[in-house]
Amino acid sequence: MADTSKRAAKLAREITAFAGRHGGSAEGQIAYVGQTGARIVLVGADGGWGDLMAPSVETARQATEQAGITVHDTFDGELAGKVSTGPYEWSRMAGIQLGGPAGA
Numbered sequence: 001m002a003d004t005s006k007r008a009a010k011l012a013r014e015i016t017a018f019a020g021r022h023g024g025s026a027e028g029q030i031a032y033v034g035q036t037g038a039r040i041v042l043v044g045a046d047g048g049w050g051d052l053m054a055p056s057v058e059t060a061r062q063a064t065e066q067a068g069i070t071v072h073d074t075f076d077g078e079l080a081g082k083v084s085t086g087p088y089e090w091s092r093m094a095g096i097q098l099g100g101p102a103g104a
Contacts, residue, residue, distance in 0.1 A: 004059050011054055011063035015042060019069065022048040027070045027079060030060045040064065041075060047084025 019026035022044020031039045033053075038060040040052045054060035064071045072079050 004056070004062070007055060008059050008062035008066060011040070011052055011059070012066035014052055015040070015063060015067035015069060018042050018050055019044060019067070022046045025069070026067075027072060027082070028064055029072045029075045029079060030054075030057060030064065031075070032057050042069075043079060043082050047082060049083045 015026065015028070019042075023046035025045045026042045028043070029041045031041065033039050037053055037055040038057040040054060040060050040063065041049065042051060043049045052063075054063060061071075
């Protein structure tokens with residue numbers, strides 16, 4: 001239990017720092033990824049995005065609650081529409097098929 005609380009507090013600090021770097025606030029979505037744990041996808045007020053891994057969905061929920069961010073049930077059109085993508089992301093998404101970087 002203590003390890004869970006410590007990990008949640010560390011993740012909360014990382015979420016808060018992300019928000020500070022990206023316009024002062026952030027929103028997120030928690031996705032269960034099996035035995036690996038849970039992925040916290042973050043979208044900042046400026047459209048910047050990133051993710052963090054938590055050892056469990058419960059730890060992820062604790063962290064997002066401590067950080068005070070809005071958590072969406074899904075990464076739907078509303079949340080996805082807030083993400084700002086640039087040339088790097090587009091080339092990575094396009095992959096080799098459309099002239100993106102090799103090994104993308």
